[in-house]
Amino acid sequence: MEESFVPFGGIKNDIKGRLKCYKQDWTSGLSAGFRILAPTTYIFFASAIPVISFGEQLERDTDGVLTAVQTLASTALCGIIHSIIGGQPLLILGVAEPTVIMYRFMFDFAKNRPDLGSQLFLAWTGWVCVWTAILLFLLAILGACSIINRFTRLAGELFGLLIAMLFMQQAIKGLVDEFHIPERENPKSVDFQLSWRFANGMFAMVLSFGLLFTALRSRKARSWRYACGSLRGFVADYGVPLMVLVWTAVSYIPAGTIPKGIPRRLFSPNPWSPGAYENWTVVKDMLKVPVLYIIGAFVPATMIAVLYYFDHSVASQLAQQKEFNLRKPPSFHYDLLLLGFLTILCGLIGIPPANGVIPQSPMHTKSLATLKHQLLRNGLVTTARQFIHKNASLGQVYERMQEAYQQMQTPLVYQEPSARGLKELKESTIEMASNMENINAPVDESVFDIEKEINDLLPIEVKEQRLSNLLQATMVGGCVAAMPLIKKIPTSVLWGYFAFMAIESLPGNQFWERMLLLFTALSRRYKGVPCHFCRNRTIQNNCHVHDIPNHILVCLFRDYLGSGRRGSFPIDDHAFGSCETICFAQVFQRGTPSRFGCRRVRRIPGCTIQPYNRRRAG
Known part of the structure; x- marks a missing residue:
């Protein structure tokens, strides 16, 4: 994204x-056919379940003024509009927890004011949304999103890690x-007796950990050795939503032998209940x-605007990371402008506004990367087998695969063509064929393992389209009408899904993966940082990551001692200087060769180079 501080x-x-x-954007989604349903259902559950939970939290915090019906309606409405006229279709919108927290503070302020009260709470939040939208308009018009380029990857990944921890x-x-x-419940009820509360808690742990374990296992179903390939693919694509249904069914097994309130289930009024639609005419x-109070609404609006600016932009940035090899331009400024209009719309109809959410947005991109990989893989495998059966040579097979690969790409290329995978495929296959002295002979699968080679070397790309976002937002809207069915889901299943989302968002976070190296055995660090969505073998084999834990510890140690806290340690200035010098020398001596190269380092006086130890375990 080019920096542009010129208005508009x-x-x-x-x-x-x-x-x-x-x-x-639309033709690409339609061309995927029924396969688009896999990422759609995956991100639908990732979007709907937290929103339902936040709606329950809002109901407790606002004394029932706002419920899960309003949070679902906001997520669906904003999601549908953004998927149709928004800039970046990979960005997922939803009611986030910071919005819930701000609404709780505003309700606590309003209910204690006699001239405002809970009766005019939604009307006052409408003015807060108006002020928030005005500030978002100014930020978008003046090009404030250009500052996003100044946000390093570390800042975005730290924010994503924070959301995962939350x-x-x-x-x-x-x-x-x-x-x-629970609050506002009768403590004398049978299901709140000590023995039944303990039983409810233990059953909740079974449901939560059961969902967490099975959901994580189902995501790796494609690598199972059991069942046929189509069944493994189905489990990998739809396993997580199925696990929610399975463990919800398990929760009904002891029905009839225990009190009705065990296990505890979601609670929310139906959209057609009396008083449920009063907020629409606020x-x-x-x-x-x-x-x-209209003027005073500018104060919380400022905090919400800053929060939305950062949260919305970082969510969009994490959904467009470099390793995804996106081919279409970003849209930070326009999306922020559209967010201002959506905020006004939500305020006028009395529902909490939605914004870009983490980790749903990067999860959406990852699911579409998996979809694009499957489509490319299936197309190339079909092409290769078709010409292998015609006794084609290796060069002919590669040419046909290259043609098929180019035909499956979008003509709107804004980055370098990602044909590296096929280039490596050609080189590795020709090398193997040369060793067998049959390079001009017809290719068979003893030389050219089609599925394995293509699956390993195909470049990572994303199916950039709008259909999955539109479908998932529409399904979230359908949850409003399906509230009687949703209330049958145990709350413990929600907690298990929250833990699943936290764990699922960690792969690909380079800060987290480097932190794991602190606990990695020295003999295993040669494997380097795992790159789940980057199959560049050169990067993985040549990264000098065995010193990263030392770098992290030294930086933290030096920053801590150098920030005015030296008095906290019994270390004099000479000892501090010696310690700092030794640590810096260790980092420079071992870390510099991987950055500057051996020839340049040898010219530095007093610097020696230690050989990189590539010994394997065992």
């Missing part, structure tokens, strides 16, 4: 770039609460809010 300059560039590929914290907190009496009450 960034928005103009975003609209121009996305209009060029708007038609292809999801895990929510899962643990929810499991602990299963052993306690716009008529906005003029009843005193002028002082």
Whole structure:
């Protein structure tokens, strides 16, 4: 993204770039056929379940003024609009926990004001949304999103790691609460007796850990040695949603022998219940809010605008990481402008606004990367086998595969063509054939293992389209009408899914993967940082990652001692200087060769190079 602080300059560039590929966004999704349902259902559950949980939390915090019906409606409405006219279709919108927290603070403020109260709470939040939208308009028009380029990958990954920790914290907190009496419940009820509370908590742990374990295992079903390939693929694509249904069914096994409230299930009013639709006409009450509170709404609006600016932009940035090899331009400025309009819309109809969410957005991109890999793999395997059966030579097979590969690519290429995988495939296969002295002979699968080679070397690409986002948002909207069925899901299944989302968002986070090296045995560090969505073998084999733990510890140690806290340690200045010098020398001596190369390092006086130890375990 080019930096553009000219008013309307960034928005103009975003609209121009996305209009060029708007038609292809739809045709690409339709061309995937029924396969698009796999990432759609995967991201639908990842989007709907947290929103339902946040809706329950809002209901407790706002005394029933806002419920899961409103959070689902907001997520569906904003998601549908963004998928149709938004800039970046990979970005998933939803009601996030920071929004829930801000609404709780605003409700606590409003209910204690006699001239505002809970009756005008939604009308006042409407003014908060208006101020928030104005600030978002200014940020988008003035090109504030250009600062996103200054955000390093570390900043985005730290934020993503924080969100993952919050999801895990929510899962643990929810499991602990299963052993306690919920708020606003009758403590004298039979199912809240000590023995039944303990039984409910233990059963909740079984359901939560059962869902977590089976969901994680189902994501790796393609590498199983059991069952046929189509069944393994089905489990990998739809296993997580199926596990939610399976463990919900398991929760009904002891029905009839235990109190009705065990296990605890979701609670939310139906959308057709009396009073459930009063918030939709909140716009008529906005003029009843005193002028002082209309002006004062600017204060929480400022905090929400800053929060949305950072959260929305980072979510979009994480969904467009470099290793995904996206071929279409970003749209940070225009998406922020559209978010302002969506915020006003949500405020006028009395529902909490939605914004770009983490980890759902990068999870969406990863699921589409898996889909694109399957489509390319199946097409190339079919082409290769077709010409191998015609006794074609290796060169002919490669040429046909290259033609098929180019035909499956989008013509809107904004990056270098990602044909590296096929180039490596050609080189490795020709080398193997040369060793067998039959390079011009017809190719058979003893020389050319079609599925293995293509699966390992095919470059990572993403099926960039709008259909999956539109379908998942529509399905979230369908949850509003299906609320009686959703209320049958145990809350413990939600906590297990929260933990699954936290763990599922960690692969690909380079900060997390490098932190794991602190606990990796020295003899195993030659494997380097795992690159789940980057199959560049050269990078994996040549990364000098065995010193990364030392670098992390030295940086943390030096920053801590150098930030004015030396008095906290019984270390004098001479000892501190010696320690710092030794640590820096260790980092420079061992870390510099991998950055600057051996020839340049040899010219530095007093610097020696230690050979890289590639010994294997065992």
